[in-house]
Amino acid sequence: MQAVIHAADIQDRDGGVLLMGSLFGLYPFLLKLYADSGYQGPKFQAGLRAVCGRVNLGIVKRSDLHKFVVLPKRWIVERTIGWLNRCRRLAKDWECLNRSALAFLRWSSVRLMLRRLCQTSQ
Numbered sequence: 001m002q003a004v005i006h007a008a009d010i011q012d013r014d015g016g017v018l019l020m021g022s023l024f025g026l027y028p029f030l031l032k033l034y035a036d037s038g039y040q041g042p043k044f045q046a047g048l049r050a051v052c053g054r055v056n057l058g059i060v061k062r063s064d065l066h067k068f069v070v071l072p073k074r075w076i077v078e079r080t081i082g083w084l085n086r087c088r089r090l091a092k093d094w095e096c097l098n099r100s101a102l103a104f105l106r107w108s109s110v111r112l113m114l115r116r117l118c119q120t121s122q
Helices: 012-026 042-051 074-084 098-121
Strands: 032-036 056-060
Touching (some): 012 042
């Protein structure tokens, strides 16, 4: 898992480029990236090409129908956020510093992974 926590005045599109810069340093073998329609546009794509030019960006778009439709790939992110929000510390933004918020996010994800690993080994 990789995360970047930044100030609230940075748009998600710009924060996404920051995340990709740290992500592709750790995982240079990534070839496909899925994002929602908020990340489409020339600014994010130019930043993504500057960080890692060979990545194929797939935009998951919402259906024009007015009924609920599960979007492919997006439900994975939403499910993970739901799991992490079960931790009381992450349910509210209690942290004053970004680095402590990032530490608690990582701590919660380690807790989640350990719980899943321990359930499968029994």
